[in-house]
Amino acid sequence: MVKEDRKAELSFPDGTRYELGVITDNMGAHSIDISNLRKDTGYITYDPGYMNTGSCMSSICYIDGEKGILRYRGYDIEDLVLNCDFIEVAYLLVKGMLPNVKERQEYTQLLNKHSLLHVDMRNFFRSYPHGAHPMAILASMVASLSAFYPEMEERDPEENIDLTVTRLLSKMRTIAAFTYRQDKGYDFVEPRYDYSYCENFLNMLFSSPVVDYHPDPVHVKALNQLLILHADHEQNCSTSAVRLVGSSEANLYASVAAGCCALWGPKHGGANQAVMEMLERIIGEGLSVEDVVAMAKDKSSSFRLSGFGHRVYKTFDPRARIAKRMCQEVLAAQHKEDRLLEVAMQLEEAALSDEYFIQRNLYPNVDFYTGIIFHLMGIPQSMFTVLFAMGRLPGWIAHYLEWRHDPYQKIGRPRQVYSGPELKKVVPISNR
Helix, strand or coil, rough: CCEEEEEEEEEECCEEEEEEEEECCCCCCCCECCCCHHHHCCCCCCCHCCCCCCCCCCCCCEECCCCCCEECCCCCCHHHHHCCHHHHHHHEEEEECCCCCCHHHHHHHHHCCCCCHHHHHHHHCCCCCCCCCHHHHHHHHHHHHHHHHHHHHHHHHHHHHHHHHHHHHHEEEEEECCCHHHHHHHCCCCCCCCCCHHHHHHHHHHHHHEEECCCCCCHHHHHHHHHHHHHCCCCHHHHHHHHHHHCCCCCHHHHHHHHHHHHHHHHHHCHHHHHHHHHHHHHHHHCCCHHHHHHHHCCCCCCCCEECCCEEEEECHHHHCCCCCHHHHHHHHHHEEEHHHHHHHHHHHHHCHHHHHCCCCCECCHHHHHHHHHHHHCCCCCHHHHHHHHHHHHHHHHHHHHHHHHCCCCCCCCCCCCCCCCCCCCHHHHHC
């Protein structure tokens, strides 16, 4: 239980002192409560990037970056990956508990029931120009769901939120698959009632009237695990965007569309694509691993080593260990070698044995492997961030719902440290 049982003291230049509460969370970490700081003292804090700011209390996700721990609702990430599928983890994040057999079956049926898109929404896809970025289409189509399914606006939102959540979880994969088909110029493939969530997605991506396609069980397993690895990660950029937009009482669809736009940025959701581009450059230019390590150390070089280090983790990213194992399993099932994976493994080995990387905590992160897995599954780089969004969706929804029941529930409104000019007078335009 979170408790406030200690005090900190803040001293001001004029000699006055102000007491601040100290909050101890369930894992023993301490936070200084500054929620009344400006009201009581006239001061605010300056914290670019919010690296030292706790914006909310949350029971959804726990991260210990120093120890390499990631848990959803108290469950270790590896435990969930080994023993659950993505739908069970989505249920856990959204509803707060793992489903039993009956709940799992009912949830699957509900997701299948709501997997179709309105026929007019399908026509939207054909209006986008060829080559439109899949994330542009995804964000737009998610926002458009509120126009086709406006029950949250028309009636009591609490009464309809469960239906809205289910619709979004189900239709997101259909939108993602149709986005890929639109880019390829293929007809859309409808979801099937006899396929699981991930089987359906792969079938909607790759099914063809001229090929006898059946989702590869190895790929289905890998996709399930990849989506679980991405399902939540505390108050990251896109999750914070969802909570911030939701704090204005915007509906769930609009809030998740904001999360999609935040994830679109190359510093957030585009990291695994950057790894693929780096590996392709290494192979294309015939660079050795030794050359790459030297370039990464050289401050004058424009080369950047993608897929190493993390803003939170100061040791091995726990998701990276799982993703590496998945990568090897998918490759082994194909009974062929892959030059990209070979270079990646050599690069990982070289970096982990080099003091330069060890001293700077530059360990491989989850993005170092996920792009390779998607590549082995035949998914193009332009779709990588779309799949990231599919995985992160349950986390976004859970945080949106958590905010709705937060007793504090104030609109997000950060302060700033002003650095502009003092008062100026307008000079008439004829005299400027």
